[in-house]
Amino acid sequence: GGDIVIVGAGQAGFQAAASLREGGFDGSLTIVGDESVARYQRPPLSKAYLAGQASGESLALRPARFYADHRIAIRLGIRATAVDRAARRVAVASGEPLAYDHLILATGARNRPLAVPGADLQGVLQLRTLAEADAVRRSLTGRERIVVVGAGFIGLEVAAAAAARGIAVTVVETAERVMARAVSRPISAFFRTAHEAAGIRFVLGAGVERIAGRGGRVAAVETADGRSLAADLVLVGIGVVPNVDLAAAAGLPVADGILVDHRLLTSDPSISAIGDCAAFPSPFAGNAPTRIESVQNAVDQARCVAARLTGRAAPYGALPWFWSDQGRVKLQIAGLATPHDLAVTRGDPASGAFSVFRYREERLVAVESVNRPADHMVARRLIAQRAPLPAGQAADPAFDLRALVG
Ligand code: FAD
Incomplete structure (x- = not known):
C-alpha cells in the first residue's frame, strides 16, 4: 500500500x-x-x-x-x-x-553548457532529449562542415553518424586523447585511428575559446591556441x-x-x-x-x-557495464576503471577486434572490448565473481577465459 x-x-x-x-x-x-x-x-x-x-x-x-x-x-x-x-x-x-x-x-x-562567447549562436546544438535529437537530425541535412566539441561517447557517436552522411567532421577536445576519462590508452588510440580512417579530423589538446558567427549563425569554432575551424553546425558534447x-x-x-x-x-x-x-x-x-x-x-x-x-531489501552492488556504437565499431565496457589502472591487451588491435583488461593492484577491475562481445560477456562474470585472472593469462589469446567462471 x-x-x-x-x-x-x-x-x-x-x-x-x-x-x-x-x-x-x-x-x-x-x-x-x-x-x-x-x-x-x-x-x-x-x-x-x-x-x-x-x-x-x-x-x-x-x-x-x-x-x-x-x-x-x-x-x-x-x-x-x-x-x-x-x-x-x-x-x-x-x-x-x-x-x-x-x-x-x-x-x-x-547537458553541461559550453561557457564561451558565441555558444548561443544558431547552429550550436547539444543532444540529450528526443527534441534535441530531432533538431540535430534536421540540422545535419545540407550541412558541409560540422565541428564536434568534446571527444566523449556522445561526441564521437555523432561524429561517426555525421561522417557516414558525407559531412566533413572535426572533433575538438581539451584532453590529449579521445574518451580519456572513460577508457584506456589502447582503446583511445584504436578509436582515433578508426575515426580518422572514416575521414574525421581531430584537434586534441585544444580548448574552445569562442564560437564565431555571421548573421547570428555559427561560422567557426576558435581554439585557445589560435585555430579557427570553419563550421556550419556545432555539436557540443562536453558531459552532463x-x-x-x-x-x-x-x-x-x-x-x-x-x-x-x-x-x-x-x-x-x-x-x-x-x-x-x-x-x-x-x-x-x-x-x-x-x-x-x-x-x-x-x-x-x-x-x-x-x-x-516491496519487502526484498538488498544493498546495491550490480556490476557496471556500458556500450557505445561508433560507426561500425562496438565498444563494450564491464567494470569501473580509473585512468591510472594498468592496461593489458588481449588480441591484436590491428585485427579490429580486441580487449583491454584493466588491473588495479593486480585485481581485475574492468574490461574494455572492441568488437569482441564474447570477451565482454565473460568479463562481466569474471569481475562480478571477483575471479582471479593473472595478467599473463588475460594477455594470452589461447587461454580460455570461460574456464574461470562458474
Ligand atoms: P534521464 O533519462 O535523464 O531522465 C530523467 C528525466 O527527469 C528527464 O526527462 C528530465 O527532464 C526529468 N526531470 C528532471 N528534473 C525534473 C523535475 N524537477 N520535474 C520533472 N521532471 C524532471 N547509456 C548507455 O548505457 N549506453 C549508451 O550507449 C548510451 N548512449 C547515450 C546517448 C545519448 C545521446 C544520451 C543522452 C545518453 C546515453 N546514455 C547511454 C546514458 C543513458 O541514456 C542515461 O544514463 C539514462 O538515460 C539515465 O536515466 P535516468 O532516468 O537516470 O535519467
Whole structure:
C-alpha cells in the first residue's frame, strides 16, 4: 500500500514504476516528468536514430498500454518544483501537490553548457532529449562542415553518424586523447585511428575559446591556441550535470549527485534517488560516492529500490557495464576503471577486434572490448565473481577465459 511518487520520466523512473508493480506493489503510483514526450530510450538518439536507421516508435521503453494496464499514472510536461519533506508532498508547476509515502528522485542529468562567447549562436546544438535529437537530425541535412566539441561517447557517436552522411567532421577536445576519462590508452588510440580512417579530423589538446558567427549563425569554432575551424553546425558534447536542485532545495545532501547510501536512500528514509542523478557508494569504487551515467545503472538501481519497497531489501552492488556504437565499431565496457589502472591487451588491435583488461593492484577491475562481445560477456562474470585472472593469462589469446567462471 501507500503512495509512491517518482520524479523524472526517464529510464530510471519508468523502470522503478514497472518493477514496483512486478514486485507486487499495489498502492498508487505516479510519475511526473518535465519533458512532454517521454518513455523513450536515449542511447539510439546519437546512434541509429541520428543515422535515420531507427524510427521514433522504436525508441519506446514499453508499449503505451503497459502503463494503463499497471495503473501507473504518468504526468508529462510537468515540472516538480519543490519537495515538502515534513508534509511529504511534491509541488508541481501546474496542479495540486502530490502526496507521497515514498518519493523516488530519478531526475537524471542535463547537458553541461559550453561557457564561451558565441555558444548561443544558431547552429550550436547539444543532444540529450528526443527534441534535441530531432533538431540535430534536421540540422545535419545540407550541412558541409560540422565541428564536434568534446571527444566523449556522445561526441564521437555523432561524429561517426555525421561522417557516414558525407559531412566533413572535426572533433575538438581539451584532453590529449579521445574518451580519456572513460577508457584506456589502447582503446583511445584504436578509436582515433578508426575515426580518422572514416575521414574525421581531430584537434586534441585544444580548448574552445569562442564560437564565431555571421548573421547570428555559427561560422567557426576558435581554439585557445589560435585555430579557427570553419563550421556550419556545432555539436557540443562536453558531459552532463546531475539534476540535484530539487533535492538540494529540500535540504538533502548533494555533491556531484544526490547522495544516497548502499540502499539508495537519501538522508531522508522516505526519499530514494536513482540513475544519473544519484551518487552512491559503489563497491566497485572502494565505496566512494560514485555517479554512473548508463542504462544498466538506471535500470538496476530502479530494480533495487523497487525490491526494497516491496519487502526484498538488498544493498546495491550490480556490476557496471556500458556500450557505445561508433560507426561500425562496438565498444563494450564491464567494470569501473580509473585512468591510472594498468592496461593489458588481449588480441591484436590491428585485427579490429580486441580487449583491454584493466588491473588495479593486480585485481581485475574492468574490461574494455572492441568488437569482441564474447570477451565482454565473460568479463562481466569474471569481475562480478571477483575471479582471479593473472595478467599473463588475460594477455594470452589461447587461454580460455570461460574456464574461470562458474
Ligand atoms: P534521464 O533519462 O535523464 O531522465 C530523467 C528525466 O527527469 C528527464 O526527462 C528530465 O527532464 C526529468 N526531470 C528532471 N528534473 C525534473 C523535475 N524537477 N520535474 C520533472 N521532471 C524532471 N547509456 C548507455 O548505457 N549506453 C549508451 O550507449 C548510451 N548512449 C547515450 C546517448 C545519448 C545521446 C544520451 C543522452 C545518453 C546515453 N546514455 C547511454 C546514458 C543513458 O541514456 C542515461 O544514463 C539514462 O538515460 C539515465 O536515466 P535516468 O532516468 O537516470 O535519467
